[in-house]
Amino acid sequence: MTPVTCIEDLRALARRRVPRMFYDYVDTGSWTQSTYRANEADFQQLKFRQRVAVDIGQRSTRSTMAGQAVAMPVALAPTGMAGLQHADGEILAARAAERFGVPFTLSTASICSIEDVAAHTHAPFWFQLYVMRDRDFVVRLIERARAAACSALVLTLDLQIQGQRHQDIKNGLSVPPRFTPSSLWAMLSRPRWCAGMLGTPRRNFGNIIGHAKGVNSVAGVAEWTLRQFDPALNWNDVAWIRRLWDGKLILKGVQDAEDAQLALASGADAIVVSNHGGRQLDGAPSSIAALPAIVEAVGERIEVHMDGGIRSGQDVLRARALGARGTYIGRAFLYGLGALGEAGVTRTLEILHKELDLSMAFCGHTDINAVDRSILLPRT
Numbered sequence: 001m002t003p004v005t006c007i008e009d010l011r012a013l014a015r016r017r018v019p020r021m022f023y024d025y026v027d028t029g030s031w032t033q034s035t036y037r038a039n040e041a042d043f044q045q046l047k048f049r050q051r052v053a054v055d056i057g058q059r060s061t062r063s064t065m066a067g068q069a070v071a072m073p074v075a076l077a078p079t080g081m082a083g084l085q086h087a088d089g090e091i092l093a094a095r096a097a098e099r100f101g102v103p104f105t106l107s108t109a110s111i112c113s114i115e116d117v118a119a120h121t122h123a124p125f126w127f128q129l130y131v132m133r134d135r136d137f138v139v140r141l142i143e144r145a146r147a148a149a150c151s152a153l154v155l156t157l158d159l160q161i162q163g164q165r166h167q168d169i170k171n172g173l174s175v176p177p178r179f180t181p182s183s184l185w186a187m188l189s190r191p192r193w194c195a196g197m198l199g200t201p202r203r204n205f206g207n208i209i210g211h212a213k214g215v216n217s218v219a220g221v222a223e224w225t226l227r228q229f230d231p232a233l234n235w236n237d238v239a240w241i242r243r244l245w246d247g248k249l250i251l252k253g254v255q256d257a258e259d260a261q262l263a264l265a266s267g268a269d270a271i272v273v274s275n276h277g278g279r280q281l282d283g284a285p286s287s288i289a290a291l292p293a294i295v296e297a298v299g300e301r302i303e304v305h306m307d308g309g310i311r312s313g314q315d316v317l318r319a320r321a322l323g324a325r326g327t328y329i330g331r332a333f334l335y336g337l338g339a340l341g342e343a344g345v346t347r348t349l350e351i352l353h354k355e356l357d358l359s360m361a362f363c364g365h366t367d368i369n370a371v372d373r374s375i376l377l378p379r380t
């Protein structure tokens, strides 16, 4: 096999190894995909200032995110159904993150359950909460996250309703997969993936089955989940969750300076500037374009994180330069997972780390915490 040297190599390999409907589920955005594309493309507009003859012998990318020490300011973003990119996907990704020293965030819509991930890892992970109409279920989820010693709660605010990804509809994406001739072919043409899936019991929404009222059968879970996203979610609910969870609270999906002020007032510990990876409001600005106004609006009063479009360590550095204390990767680690399982996620992290470290050094810096906007050239 030719060596994997960049995230694009992992994407290409994942495309060959993951059945089409699950690969497309990852590698698409909503409607025209303009925001999905802008997330990546807008990073390229930011040019670095190279410096020379600076002593760059000793360097560190160590930092903190929401009070937690991190080997570099990159966390694994919550992604639904990661366990369908590769058998036991969430457990494998959490292990890779733990070994590397970065946070892993488990989605409410994961395949492996909170308890299962906790049983197969040592380091505390973060839990991402979707607020469902069934508030008793939400309370129980929070209690389960606490019992599993999750060290932060990431509350997603931008999925009260769902953007449409055309390809998921065309592919007939469903959990568990519906067996039509084309879906069967998509799976059977990926024998390595099939072998993994046949060898694991984890093939459905682990946090929901047996936990949500009236959802005990495999078949009803996906419909329940779709029906349950609560369009009524508002800042009073955020205040309610703030009262229920006394650990670190991170609000994900903020794109607007006014919302950032409201997030600050809610008593949260951090916000994530995010457009859900271009999967919700198509036509919204890229996350990296939205970041500076939000940083300006809240200053140092709340930690600002960002995600969307990060495909290299240079992108992490650009985000840091524009004021993001931390970043998250979604697709970059999912490609690694689909391509090579746990080793692929580790490879993703190694690639990003090396690119971040060297690019920081080219800009004349030796400590990621000292990087600021001055490493970027003014826009022409």
Ligand SMILES: Cc1cc2nc3c(=O)[nH]c(=O)nc-3n(C[C@H](O)[C@H](O)[C@H](O)COP(=O)(O)O)c2cc1C
Residues within 6 Å of the ligand: 025, 026, 027, 039, 077, 078, 079, 080, 107, 108, 109, 128, 156, 252, 274, 275, 276, 277, 278, 279, 307, 308, 309, 310, 328, 329, 330, 331, 332
């Ligand atoms: C396949 C996929 C599933 C996702 N599922 C969730 C989820 O369950 N909860 C959530 O808060 N965000 C979810 N997201 C959004 C990510 O957390 C993150 O915001 C986004 O992936 C960042 O963009 P990137 O993929 O370009 O790095 C998902 C993203 C993808 C690609």
